[in-house]
Amino acid sequence: MKHPVDVHVGKRIRHRRWMVGMTQQQLGDLVGIKFQQIQKYETGMNRVSASRLWDIAHAMDVTIAFFFEGLDSEDREAAMAEMSSMSEQGDLMVDREAQELVRSYYSIPEEQRRRLFDLARVLSDVA
Known part of the structure; x- marks a missing residue:
């Protein structure tokens, strides 16, 4: 094990x-x-x-x-x-798609990344 x-x-x-x-x-x-x-x-x-x-x-x-x-x-x-x-x-x-998403996410400038994160959180709350 x-x-x-x-x-x-x-x-x-x-x-x-x-x-x-x-x-x-x-x-x-x-x-x-x-x-x-x-x-x-x-x-x-x-x-x-x-x-x-x-x-x-x-x-x-x-x-x-x-x-x-x-x-x-x-x-x-x-x-x-x-x-x-x-x-x-x-x-x-x-999952390769998840890895690519995370890598892409961290290549976004910090301020835009925070906005994208907030958007994702809102979308997941309504899903």
Whole structure:
């Protein structure tokens, strides 16, 4: 069984990689591993070592802490339940359309982005 922390870290790696527009191959090249290993990290199938996480963080210009954001280390049960729930519902960030939408959203200037967010919130309330 995959450990929920490994799954969480993998999802954060995938999320950041997509946000910067990097392929698995490009990330693998930057850290000196094959893209298949990046795939295994992103799914939580393989655990990322501390030194490899350091390399990945450097390649994607984030702190190591970025990969653990949103994970409460004191509540392992909650983390496991969250991971289980996410797998049952499907991970939104696996959907390519959702990834493209998020990437496009963050390329919009901040003031216009806030207006778009407000519009989306109003539309979802009436749906």
